[in-house]
Amino acid sequence: MAGPYRSILPMPRPNEHLGNPMAETSQKRHTISLACQRCRQKKVKCDGRRPHCEACSTKEAECHYNDDPENTTHAHLIRDFRRLEQQQKELLEVFDMLKTRPQAEADVIYQHLRLSNNITSLLSLFNKRDPAPQIYISSTSTTNPRQLDSQHSTTTNTTD
Missing domain, CATH: 4.10.240.10 (Zn(2)-C6 fungal-type DNA-binding domain)
Structure with missing residues (x-):
């Protein structure tokens, strides 16, 4: 088979290419x-x-x-990670409030959660542990959470 074609060699084993001039050394491209x-x-x-x-x-x-260090992929990943970490912390706090608070208060928190899509305001409203829990207990099913916001702010203003 002596023609214009070169002979096909078997694939070299690892470390076998060191002495073989026919073997090409491929370098990994660095990103x-x-x-x-x-x-x-x-x-x-x-x-x-x-x-x-x-x-x-x-x-x-x-x-x-x-x-610009603010526009690198690494900076975006760090920002997203911190945002997701904060969001997870807030959601765990809400979950803990629903688990540990009395049933009447947990019902009001749940109602507020369904009507509002701002977890931070929910936490600031219910996480204060103010001395007026009777607002939450007495108004479990008749008051909507937006009314509770105004009641809560007037109650906290009078106690300050």
């Missing part, structure tokens, strides 16, 4: 966190070298990086 503005605009792979990346150097173009 970078931020590409330069020109590479982003041209949609070219940027190697992230500073002050000039390889793509800009070969084209003799100006290489500029936008290093």
Whole structure:
């Protein structure tokens, strides 16, 4: 089979390619966190070298990086993580209030939760442990939570 074709060799085993000049050494491509503005605009792979990346150097173009730390993917992930952590904490507080408060008060909290989509205001309203729990107990099924907001604010204003 001596033709214009090269012979097909079996796949080399690991560490066997060291002495074999036919084996190609493949390097893993390194990802970078931020590409330069020109590479982003041209949609070219940027190697992230500073002050000039390889793509800009070969084209003799100006290489500029936008290093705004607020706009990095890492910063977005941290912000989202903190927001979700706070949201989880608030939801666990509401769940704990529903579990531990007396039934009448838990019913009012539940009604307020269904009518409002702001957990933070719910927590600030019911988490104060003010000396007027009779508002919650006496008005379990007849008062809606918006009326409780006004009753709660007048009660807390008179006790201050």
